[in-house]
Amino acid sequence: MRDARGDVTRPIGARLWLSGAWLALLVLAALCAPLIAPKDPLMQDLFLGRMPPFWVTGAEPGYLLGTDSLGRDVLSRILYGARLALIVALVAGSLTCFIGATLGLIAGYYRGWPDRIISRFVDIWMAFPPVLFAILLIAVMGPGLVSIIIAIVVIDWTRFARVIRAEAMSQGAMDYVASAQVAGRTRFGTMLTEILPNVLPTIVALLTLEMGIAVIIEAILSFVNLSISTDSPTWGGMIAEGRTSVHQAWWVLVFPLITLFLTVLSFSQLGEGLKDRFDPVLR
Amino acid sequence: MTVFRNILIRLLTTAVTLFGVAVIVFVVIRVVPGNPIAMMLPPGATDADIARLQAQYGFDKSIFQQFMIWLSGVMQGDFGTSISTRQPVAGLVLSRLPATLELSIVALTIAMLLGGALALAGTRFRETKAEAAVDITSGMALSIPDFLWGLVLILLFGVLWPVFHISGRISPALNIDFSTNFYLFESILRLRFDVIADLVGHMFMPALALAIPLAAIIAQLLKQSLKETMHLDYVTLARTKGYGENHVITREALPNAVLPTLTLVGVQFTFLIGGTVIIERLFSYEGLGNMAIDAVINRDLPLIQGIVILFAFLFTIVNLVVDMLYVLLNPKLRHA
């Protein structure tokens, strides 16, 4: 029996490199924001409100991508916004992945009562609308970076738990698990040495996907004004502002939106690309 | 017998799930710092006023007592009184539910049509450039969540080429007396095409934003399932009998390929309903989700509880319906 995934040929290289390049650029921008940002992202100048980007007539020199209603530089705010977005992506993504994947692995491989308990919790969690749950949590915990990260972990661990549980279950039925038992490996040892390597590609793909989702959740929370303090630059906050003035100053919405779009897309494509590239079975 | 037993078990687990949701919401929102009562009263209110109102809403009791009071109310259909509007929660929530249901169902319909068409096209032209195009399109559509699609649509059809309304549910200028809150369904029944056009103009973008990720998932799952089915002997056999490719795909493969997709689509549909929360906010669409965010911002605890429970109830109903459909469509289970 052949692995059906082997039959699908995909354009692996291009998307891996494109998404990797965009994310690298973003990391660089976040690290060097104070050096490369043309303006102070918090500096307001009410006389320079809603200036269009440089190629549109009426643009103010020095404000490449224009200004928002308070006269703050859009480009600088995007660059500084990358910092929060990436921190949330990395920390919340990894934590969610670790907790969810561990629970999923245990439920799927050990079955029995650990599975019943974990699955029951997953069921309850699935009955919450995730965005509402996140908003509720932030409202309770108060805005701030730690709250955002906790909220993301709390609402999204089930994504990993569900997928990894199913994967671990199907891997557990394979004969190489029986053969590890014949060889005298312990249950825990088998989970780590036989099951984990086989679900790892899925975990990696989910992890980067989750990083993109974390960025989105942060943006959504900023959008409803519940992320960090109101004036610190976040993509979601910019989008919220841009949404209200979309007919007067489209650029306030468009540029952060493009950035967010590309970032989320890159995270998901990176995961798929890595999975295809570093999985010996698919290579 | 098994079918009956499975449904009974499902109903029991549904009850357990709803109870769990209620407990979690109750505990989480009572850790809220801030005092919602104090916010409701004018600045000059005395401590006695606050205490009186707190007693009225039961906030002076322990969490456990509050929960038992709330639960006994729920058993009688009483979900409490909204703090911010001072109206019964049940009435408020039910008045908004139709808007969200209409939006979700329209979105689901779009997603199924779009996703199904993509899956069929990808299967019909499999192993060609067209299939690769379907794969890339659905892969990208899938990795962008509804929130971003909503923003993209606002820019495309609200600003760049302004053909649709970007906020609200119906134009206030249209002064119509609806006898239900299902505006769309009602106007379809009453054949009011002008109203339908206006409603669709408002609903199109939020519904499409919700539908795109689901359509992509349906396209991928159904196409995968179709391709696996196309390798089975009965499909080959149908070909040797003289049937053409289109017949083979739609008549032989599709009915069987739909089944494994169905359960997953059910779960994804609950995600779509969950997505209405932020999409309704984005498009200022007066549904349940928009109300929920307001309730959170206003610390309207009874209302938050009511809305979350209603969402949880919706989700479990969707899953139940999907399970029943699965049994109904699967001859192996139908006759068991």
Next chain:
Amino acid sequence: MMYEIRDLKLSFPDISRKPLLGPVPRIEVLKGLSFDVPKGVVLGIVGGSGSGKSTLGRAMLRLLEPTGGTIRFDGQDITHTPEEHLRAVRQRFQMIFQDPMSSLNPRRRVGAIISGPLRLHGMTDLRSRVNEALDMVGLPRNFATRYPHELSGGQRQRVGIARAIALRPEFILADEIVSGLDVSSQAQVLNLLEELVRDLGLTLAFVSHDLSVIRRLCDRTLVLHHGMIVEEGATAALFDAPQTAYTQELLAAIPLPDPDQPWR
């Protein structure tokens, strides 16, 4: 005696027919089997689909726990021994699986697949043991760095054999190991197995649906039908003069590559 098996019973719960209340009905797969496997013997276990032959094999290696009866391995009762105590004896009985695509971890190299169990049992000098095992099954040593999906069916099955023999067990259970192979690789694997049994002094239980293969390889044969032993005896005697109607029917149904065989 390598194995003494008495009144072995095994049943699975049938969840699909679970009533609303009360116990789950069970499907009896093995209905009280008793037989011995003497040391140094090659025992063939033959039967049709649903005869319980693979379940019997898995019970003998205690991958499944019997619901009744006893299994004694080299005098030691292992019927209900918990897994942690079983681990000490596991090295002494090994298994070769039917489908190497499923039994070889697709994400590990051949070398790691063979050396994994060795390391587990505290053996040293892994590299030379892996090489030796590869030599014994007739695979080039550089195959240690390949992944299972890079090998042919016959080669994969040899890796499965190498993994089992590398531990130097006393007993090996081979479950339908040639049913997925073409006749030419099948002949090679069978010859290899026979050689290894002779050179290493192994006791072998060979589960198969194919009587011709059993005839070729085994000293004794056990015919299984619906979870019961229909007939057991020395292979030559059993094939020359089958005693039960089922065995006779089974033998008569086999199409031999011989146009003169009275078959219709």
Next chain:
Amino acid sequence: MNSFLEVRNLNLSLKAGMPILRSVSLNVAAGQVHGLVGESGAGKSMIGKAVLGTLPRALQVTSGEIWLDGVNLNSLPTAERRKTIGAKAALIPQDPLTALNPSKRIGPQITRRLVDILGWQKSDAEARAVELLHEVHIPDPARVMKSYPHELSGGMRQRILIASAFAAEPKLIIADEPTTALDVTVQKQILRLIAEMQQRHDTALLFVTHDLGVVSKTCDTLSVLYAGKVIEEARMRRFFTRPIHPYSAALLKATPTYTNPRGSLTPVPQSVIDATEREVREHDMRASR
């Protein structure tokens, strides 16, 4: 003798260029059974698939002709070719468990094509189906017609597939490993049934199998394939008593039989494989010139 299937110099290759069938020619007459033998990957199933037009998309016919009951299939437009094949040929597939559509009742699975493709009346088609189920010794055909596949045993399903194959009185039946998934005792019944039906309806039968034992019980003539090339074509009795090609002989020697004493099994020697490979390469050289 009337030849129902004639394959002339059929060449088949992967779209990437690798040959799968190399100048295969064969001829099956009415009432004759022709076996296609070879190890996995020898291309034996591909001949049947090429005739029935069910080749995987990655494969293409590079040259050659397929004549079915005096009609050159290559000369017909696609839709007409499909109809001709549907009317004149039929397949008995390998795995009875996946060869019946699980969501449809048995009756329509036999009758629909008679109505849809051949334009029969529905009642005629149903009467025909009942008659066929009788022929394949299925008790209570009326009840079976109303059943779903999962309600029937594997042997029963294979009988239904055989009945269905003969429904339109085809000239040619292609049986692709029809008993590989079955137990020997069931296999014997099914092989007998196929032979019985084939003789009663006087069809040509192309029998694809890897099992030389099965060939000796079913076929009148056979072709042995190696790497997509027919290396020996023979009448059945002659093949088993005096195989000409060294590879055929080696294959016979490698097949275990319970009547032979222990120790007589010899794998196909490497020298024979090398010589056969050389032969295939020489054929390719000649073909490319």
